[in-house]
Structures are given as C-alpha cells and as structure tokens.
Amino acid sequence: MSxxxxxxxxxxxxxxxxxxxxxxxxxxxxxxxxxxxxxxADAPITRVRLWDGSAPWLISRYDHQRVLLSDPRISADAAHxxxxxxxxxxxxxxxxxxxxxxxxxxxxxxLRRMVTAPFSIKRVEALRPxxxxxxxxxxxxxxxxxxxxxxxxxxALPVPSLVISELLGVPYADHDFFQQNSRLLVNxxxxxxxxxxxxxxxxxxxxxxxxxxxxxxGEDLLSYLAAQRVATGELSRQEAALMGRLLLVAGxxxxxxxxxxxxxxxxxxxxxxxxxxxxxxxxxxxxxxEELLRYLxxxxxxxxxxxxxxxxxxxxxxxxxxxxxxxxxxxxxxxxAFACPDRLDIHRDARRHVAxxxxxxxxxxxxxxxxxLQVVYGTLYRRIPTLRLAVDLDLVPFKHDAIVYGVYELxxxx
Amino acid sequence: MKVxxxxxxxxxxxxxxLAAADVFDQRDxxxxxxxxxxxxxxxxxxxxxxxxxxxxxxxIRVEEE
Numbered sequence: 375m376s377x378x379x380x381x382x383x384x385x386x387x388x389x390x391x392x393x394x395x396x397x398x399x400x401x402x403x404x405x406x407x408x409x410x411x412x413x414x415a416d417a418p419i420t421r422v423r424l425w426d427g428s429a430p431w432l433i434s435r436y437d438h439q440r441v442l443l444s445d446p447r448i449s450a451d452a453a454h455x456x457x458x459x460x461x462x463x464x465x466x467x468x469x470x471x472x473x474x475x476x477x478x479x480x481x482x483x484x485l486r487r488m489v490t491a492p493f494s495i496k497r498v499e500a501l502r503p504x505x506x507x508x509x510x511x512x513x514x515x516x517x518x519x520x521x522x523x524x525x526x527x528x529x530a531l532p533v534p535s536l537v538i539s540e541l542l543g544v545p546y547a548d549h550d551f552f553q554q555n556s557r558l559l560v561n562x563x564x565x566x567x568x569x570x571x572x573x574x575x576x577x578x579x580x581x582x583x584x585x586x587x588x589x590x591x592g593e594d595l596l597s598y599l600a601a602q603r604v605a606t607g608e609l610s611r612q613e614a615a616l617m618g619r620l621l622l623v624a625g626x627x628x629x630x631x632x633x634x635x636x637x638x639x640x641x642x643x644x645x646x647x648x649x650x651x652x653x654x655x656x657x658x659x660x661x662x663x664e665e666l667l668r669y670l671x672x673x674x675x676x677x678x679x680x681x682x683x684x685x686x687x688x689x690x691x692x693x694x695x696x697x698x699x700x701x702x703x704x705x706x707x708x709x710x711a712f713a714c715p716d717r718l719d720i721h722r723d724a725r726r727h728v729a730x731x732x733x734x735x736x737x738x739x740x741x742x743x744x745x746x747l748q749v750v751y752g753t754l755y756r757r758i759p760t761l762r763l764a765v766d767l768d769l770v771p772f773k774h775d776a777i778v779y780g781v782y783e784l785x786x787x788x
Numbered sequence: 789m790k791v792x793x794x795x796x797x798x799x800x801x802x803x804x805x806l807a808a809a810d811v812f813d814q815r816d817x818x819x820x821x822x823x824x825x826x827x828x829x830x831x832x833x834x835x836x837x838x839x840x841x842x843x844x845x846x847x848i849r850v851e852e853e
Contacts, residue, residue: 490800494819736844741802
C-alpha cells in the first residue's frame with residue numbers, strides 16, 4: 375500500500391473507528407489493552423471513537439509520541455472545542471478552570487515556573503529522610519496491627535498524602551476530605567455535576583487555606599504562593615487555589631497507585647521482588663522505579679492534545695483542530711524502544727520511558743515521585759520479607775474505570 | 789564533546805541532574821538548568837548523552853567532536 379493511499383484512507387475517520395479506551399485482557403491486569411498492540415503494529419497513527427462521538431487520532435508508537443509531544447504545534451489547551459476530553463466530568467471541570475497543565479507557552483511556562491523550585495532534585499533529596507521516617511512509621515503501625523490489611527488505606531495512600539500535605543502546607547487531618555474528592559475527580563463514571571461539585575469543594579478548601587497563609591505564612595508552598603504571588607498581584611487567589619488543587623490531587627493520587635499496583639506487580643513476579651528485596655544498591659532501586667513506571671504506566675488514558683496547525687507525520691496529516699491522544703501505556707511497550715517490552719525487568723535501563731509524558735508538560739512532580747517510590751520499594755519488602763497477597767489475584771479490584779490506573783484495595787498479609 | 793543548554797526551554801524536570809550531576813545543576817529559584825561544565829570529559833559522555841535524550845523540553849544539545 376502506498377503512503378498516499380494510507381493517508382487518504384485514514385484522514386477521514388471511518389465509521390468503524392474503534393472505541394477508546396479499550397478493555398484490558400482478562401487475566402492480564404498489568405498489560406495495556408491487546409487492541410492497542412494491534413494498532414501499534416498495523417495502524418500506529420489512526421482514528422478512534424470517544425465517549426462523545428468525536429474521532430481524535432490515536433498515536434501508539436513511542437517515537438511518534440515523543441515527536442508529537444515536543445511539537446509546539448500541538449496544544450494542551452483543554453478549552454479548545456476539539457480537545458479530546460477523557461470523560462464528560464473532566465470536560466466540565468477542565469474547560470471552566472484550566473491550570474497550566476492545560477495551557478500552552480508562554481502562559482504555561484510562566485505559571486509552571488512559579489511552583490518548580492520545591493521539586494528540584496536538591497530540594498526533593500533533602501526530603502528523603504523525612505519520607506523514610508513516614509514510610510518506617512507506617513510500616514511499624516502495619517506490623518503492630520492485624521492481618522490481612524488493605525495496603526492501599528494503610529500505606530499506599532498515606533505515604534504520598536503525608537508528603538504532599540507537608541510540602542503544600544495542607545493539614546493532613548483533612549486527608550479523608552481531599553482523598554475522597556480527588557477520587558471523584560479521577561473516576562471515569564463520576565457524573566459531571568458530581569465531578570464539578572468535588573472540584574468546587576477542593577478549590578474552596580484551598581482558597582480558605584491560602585487566605586489563612588496570607589495572614590500567617592509558614593514555610594510551605596501554599597504560603598510561598600500566597601506571600602510571593604498572590605500578595606504581589608501576579609496570581610489571583612482563585613488561580614493560586616487551582617494550582618494548589620492540581621498539586622494536591624496529582625501529588626497523592628498517582629504515587630499512591632504506583633505504590634499499590636507496583637507492589638502487586640512485584641508480588642506476581644517473585645524473582646524481581648527477591649532481587650529488589652536483597653539489594654541495598656540505590657542505583658538498582660532507582661532503576662526498579664523507572665522500570666515499574668514504564669511497565670505499569672498508570673496514566674492509561676493517554677496524554678491528550680489538539681493540533682493547532684496541519685502536522686505531517688509518517689505519511690499522515692493531522693489537520694489543524696483535530697484531537698490527538700498519545701497512548702503512553704502502549705508507547706512504553708514498544709519493542710523498538712524497549713527490548714522484550716512485556717517483561718518486567720528491574721535490571722534494564724528504562725529511563726527513557728514516557729510514563730511521565732514528554733514535552734514541556736512532562737510531570738512537574740516527577741523528582742518527588744521518584745524519591746517516594748525509591749524509599750517505598752527500597753524499604754517495604756525488606757521490612758516485611760514475607761509480604762503476600764491475601765486474596766486471589768482475580769479478586770483484586772482494579773481501577774479500570776479511573777483516569778489513573780491502580781487498585782482500589784490490596785489485601786495483604788505476612 | 790560540547791554541551792549547550794537553552795534555559796528558556798527548560799521545564800525543570802531535573803532529569804539532566806539525575807543523569808549527569810557533574811555537568812548539570814538547577815537554579816534555586818525555579819529549578820531551571822545550569823550548565824556546570826560545557827566541555828565534559830570523555831568518561832561523562834554517555835551520561836551527558838542520556839541527559840540530552842531524556843530532557844522532555846529538548847533543552848540540551850550535544851556536539852560530538
């Protein structure tokens with residue numbers, strides 16, 4: 375088939391464009407949907423059908439994803455009429471109240487740089503002892519309590535929630551409130567009015583906190599935003615509250631899922647778990663974190679964008695105004711980028727994965743996530759060497775319905 | 789090997805520092821890249837290439853000699 379023919383065939387969305395997202399295979403909870411693999415092999419740049427009937431492009435190859443995510447003609451503007459929203463709830467939340475993750479440069483860069491300082495490698499490394507203490511204390515509590523225990527509630531959620539609360543200056547005592555509302559925001563089947571209500575509750579909460587910090591600043595990030603950006607008129611209180619909401623939700627929801635799902639993946643790969651348990655080499659532990667980020671790619675709905683100009687890529691033309699979804703989960707399983715991509719191998723060099731995305735929007739909190747996961751993976755299995763799943767794998771409730779993949783519960787014993 | 793950085797493009801992901809801490813650092817105020825050594829020795833060449841490859845903003849350019 376000539377390149378011209380391919381282009382002409384796929385430029386018009388076919389009526390039978392496959393529905394996205396697609397289901398994972400039964401019994402393969404760690405692998406991307408098998409149909410994504412078919413697309414990656416046979417139609418790596420193609421149209422899919424979304425919940426609202428729109429037909430954005432689905433990009434499944436690693437190299438195409440990197441090229442498009444770093445192309446300035448690709449926009450992250452969620453207010454664009456053709457932005458491919460993940461759910462109706464997300465659409466309502468995002469189009470009304472955008473943070474910098476859904477803006478383009480130069481506005482994106484100006485706002486992002488207001489909050490990058492606390493996530494520098496140096497600043498995050500300085501938190502490592504405090505994170506280690508949080509992890510050790512939670513493990514002490516688990517060991518002192520009964521089994522089986524739900525690892526999500528006892529450990530995976532509290533670790534990043536405690537860390538991000540401390541960093542932002544949000545009272546951890548309010549964790550039930552912010553965890554519950556975050557969950558409503560990231561579940562795909564939350565009705566739009568409920569998603570909107572959760573968004574408003576979180577923003578009102580952060581707005582009140584920022585007002586408190588304006589009056590009585592501490593050493594935390596919200597105090598910094600209040601004193602250095604709101605008081606100076608650079609940000610409105612509403613904008614600062616939105617930014618705080620973004621960091622609070624992103625800061626605990628994602629890492630919590632990596633902790634629980636990562637632990638489950640390791641329990642299903644005992645040789646890998648043993649290698650991790652028996653090492654004290656920080657390089658191997660750091661490598662294991664990168665490999666689990668690649669292998670699990672928990673942001674399984676893809677990175678969502680819209681083309682601002684016509685873009686030629688590999689014989690296809692993405693027209694200005696068309697939506698684009700970069701499916702990072704299958705991108706991280708691309709055999710041209712990672713040998714034997716479906717094998718979990720903590721000894722491989724996985725650092726070039728796109729689990730945090732790519733381009734100017736790549737995850738802001740990644741240095742913090744890395745240190746949290748290094749401490750967790752480097753500690754939990756050494757402290758509890760007999761850790762085991764307390765139910766059959768097929769009874770574990772997976773978050774198929776959430777924007778961030780993971781498990782709702784993980785009953786474990788030792 | 790010669791290394792060039794573009795601070796305007798940098799998004800402070802910190803990955804260059806993780807890959808090659810002897811060559812890259814970050815500004816205290818916003819985490820933007822600082823080039824410590826534009827002319828790194830041969831033994832750091834692989835680390836520097838890795839840093840350029842993982843930079844999400846394509847803010848690091850390497851000229852091989």
